[in-house]
Amino acid sequence: MAKVELFVNGRAVTGEAEDRTLLVHFLRENLGLTGTHVGCDTSQCGACVVHVDGRAVKSCTMLAAQASGSTITTIEGLSPNGELHPLQVAFRENHALQCGFCTPGMIMTSVDMIRRHPNGLDEATVRDQLEGNICRCTGYHNIVKAVLDASDKMGKGAVKAA
Amino acid sequence: MYETQYHRAASVEEAARLMGEAEDGKFLAGGMTLIPTMKQRLASPSDLIDLRRIEALKGVTVDGRTVRIGAVTTHYDVSTNEELAKICPAITNLAGHIGDPQVRNMGTIGGSIANNDPAADYPSALLALDATIITSQRSLPASDFFIGLFETALQPDEIVVAVEFVAPDKAAYKKFPNPASLYAMAGVFVAKSGDNIRVAVTGAGEGGVFRLKDAEAALAGNFSPSALDSLAVDPDVLLSDMHASADYRANLVKVMAKRAVAEISNRPM
Ligand code: FES
Ligand code: FES
Numbered sequence: 001m002a003k004v005e006l007f008v009n010g011r012a013v014t015g016e017a018e019d020r021t022l023l024v025h026f027l028r029e030n031l032g033l034t035g036t037h038v039g040c041d042t043s044q045c046g047a048c049v050v051h052v053d054g055r056a057v058k059s060c061t062m063l064a065a066q067a068s069g070s071t072i073t074t075i076e077g078l079s080p081n082g083e084l085h086p087l088q089v090a091f092r093e094n095h096a097l098q099c100g101f102c103t104p105g106m107i108m109t110s111v112d113m114i115r116r117h118p119n120g121l122d123e124a125t126v127r128d129q130l131e132g133n134i135c136r137c138t139g140y141h142n143i144v145k146a147v148l149d150a151s152d153k154m155g156k157g158a159v160k161a162a
Numbered sequence: 163m164y165e166t167q168y169h170r171a172a173s174v175e176e177a178a179r180l181m182g183e184a185e186d187g188k189f190l191a192g193g194m195t196l197i198p199t200m201k202q203r204l205a206s207p208s209d210l211i212d213l214r215r216i217e218a219l220k221g222v223t224v225d226g227r228t229v230r231i232g233a234v235t236t237h238y239d240v241s242t243n244e245e246l247a248k249i250c251p252a253i254t255n256l257a258g259h260i261g262d263p264q265v266r267n268m269g270t271i272g273g274s275i276a277n278n279d280p281a282a283d284y285p286s287a288l289l290a291l292d293a294t295i296i297t298s299q300r301s302l303p304a305s306d307f308f309i310g311l312f313e314t315a316l317q318p319d320e321i322v323v324a325v326e327f328v329a330p331d332k333a334a335y336k337k338f339p340n341p342a343s344l345y346a347m348a349g350v351f352v353a354k355s356g357d358n359i360r361v362a363v364t365g366a367g368e369g370g371v372f373r374l375k376d377a378e379a380a381l382a383g384n385f386s387p388s389a390l391d392s393l394a395v396d397p398d399v400l401l402s403d404m405h406a407s408a409d410y411r412a413n414l415v416k417v418m419a420k421r422a423v424a425e426i427s428n429r430p431m
Binding site: 112 | 170200
């Protein structure tokens with residue numbers, strides 16, 4: 001068994017898991033954070049994306065033991081006070097989800113994407129950067145719209161704040 | 163996934179020792195190939211020895227035109243290194259187009275070359291750049307390091323520490339990715355330093371990455387895309403699978419080579 005120590009959504013957590021336990025299962029089963037989804041067993045769909053030390057990672061493709069010592073943000077950590085994160089707002093306003101299964105991963109990927117592109121995004125970049133996330137419902141169009149919308153608003157916010 | 167024992171090494175020496183003690187161990191870097199393979203039960207190492215947190219294996223150093231990339235440096239960190247982009251944008255571009263963003267955030271150069279997937283991008287760059295692979299035991303040129311499909315010169319307890327190369331005058335990498343897997347169906351890296359031209363091909367070779375010496379010879383007299391018009395790529399040494407036949411790959415290799423030369427020479431195809 002491996003001892004797993006993480007800092008998840010601002011909270012220090014410690015737990016035990018088999019060495020082979022994937023981070024996503026540790027988050028869902030040990031910590032009850034079921035917002036992070038499992039959509040495939042081939043590391044392709046991106047429903048499981050979380051941030052590990054500030055970077056978007058597929059939590060189904062990392063062992064919990066490997067992550068031990070890291071800071072993790074899951075979809076639950078985006079709205080700690082119940083107020084939606086600007087990306088969550090944008091997804092809602094742009095009708096960027098249907099069944100919602102891919103949404104946590106889409107949003108966690110997009111938060112990372114927007115952070116890495118502080119000067120804004122264009123459609124081609126968003127589509128390219130969503131390469132690791134699969135949606136079975138929306139046809140992507142509204143997801144791309146939502147990310148552009150959020151990037152616009154978050155970018156403007158940043159300019160205002162500066 | 164079958165059971166395994168996870169170990170986190172703090173140093174290269176400790177990693178080598180842990181490997182020596184393991185029954186059937188594997189080194190783990192970013193895990194972008196190994197973990198999915200274990201999930202499919204296609205690999206079942208008794209022990210995993212994690213190299214990712216070893217400080218000595220991290221980071222990019224640029225000294226004049228000499229570049230050193232530590233083995234556990236992620237594709238993302240290579241792709242966004244500004245100093246490196248100034249002297250060798252071909253390699254930062256290559257790193258920025260491996261897999262998807264999540265793969266680039268975890269995947270490492272050392273893991274990529276130690277795995278030597280016939281469709282991985284980095285092997286072509288290192289072969290074309292005449293890079294030196296520094297391991298825990300020795301230094302060897304890329305041409306001696308890459309041996310065949312998923313095969314390298316690494317001994318079981320030998321660890322890739324870094325790769326080193328001198329930035330060429332100019333270089334370009336062009337690939338034709340499979341739209342689903344994003345792996346190259348053919349990728350060609352062309353490097354030019356003075357009269358020295360090296361062309362390496364990934365994604366297409368039956369024996370993994372290889373140098374395209376006919377293209378190098380054709381370009382020696384006339385460094386322009388048209389010099390490759392009459393290039394005949396031998397399909398007999400190329401992979402043929404559900405994604406592409408050998409003949410199709412032969413054509414892709416030629417087209418990717420021409421695109422790379424077009425970019426470097428700034429001449430139309
Ligand atoms: S569940 Fe992680 S990529 Fe599909
Ligand atoms: S909204 Fe259903 S999978 Fe994306």
